[in-house]
Amino acid sequence: MPSIYEGQYHETTSIAGLHYIALGTGLTIAAQVNARYMDRIYIHFKNKNNGVGEPEFRLPSMVPGTIVLPAGLIISGWAAQNKVHWIVTDIGIALLGAGIILLFQSTQTYVVDTFTLHAAS
Numbered sequence: 001m002p003s004i005y006e007g008q009y010h011e012t013t014s015i016a017g018l019h020y021i022a023l024g025t026g027l028t029i030a031a032q033v034n035a036r037y038m039d040r041i042y043i044h045f046k047n048k049n050n051g052v053g054e055p056e057f058r059l060p061s062m063v064p065g066t067i068v069l070p071a072g073l074i075i076s077g078w079a080a081q082n083k084v085h086w087i088v089t090d091i092g093i094a095l096l097g098a099g100i101i102l103l104f105q106s107t108q109t110y111v112v113d114t115f116t117l118h119a120a121s
Contacts (some may be wrong), residue, residue: 022093076096
C-alpha cells in the first residue's frame, strides 16, 4: 500500500503508512457488524427449519462481502490509477478490508459448524 501513495500521490513513507488506518477501519467495522448479525441470521434460518440448525445458515452473510470486496478493489484501483484524491483510494481500501473480513468470518464459522469434531485441531 505505501507504494501506491508514494508513487501515485508522492507522499513520504511515514505519511503513506498512515493509510493502513483505512484498511483497519474497514476490517474492524465489518467484523463488529457481522459478529452482531451472524447469529441473528443463523437463528432466523434455524427457526424456519423447525429448530434444526445447519452449517449453511452461516453463509448468507457472505453475500455482502461478495459485493463489497470487488467494489473496494475497483474503487481503490481506479482512484489510484487516475490520481483521484487520496481519500477515495482509502475508501476503496476500507471497503476491501470489509469484504475480506465478511467472507473470512462466514467461511470460518461455516467450517467450524461443519467439522465440529475436528474444529479445534
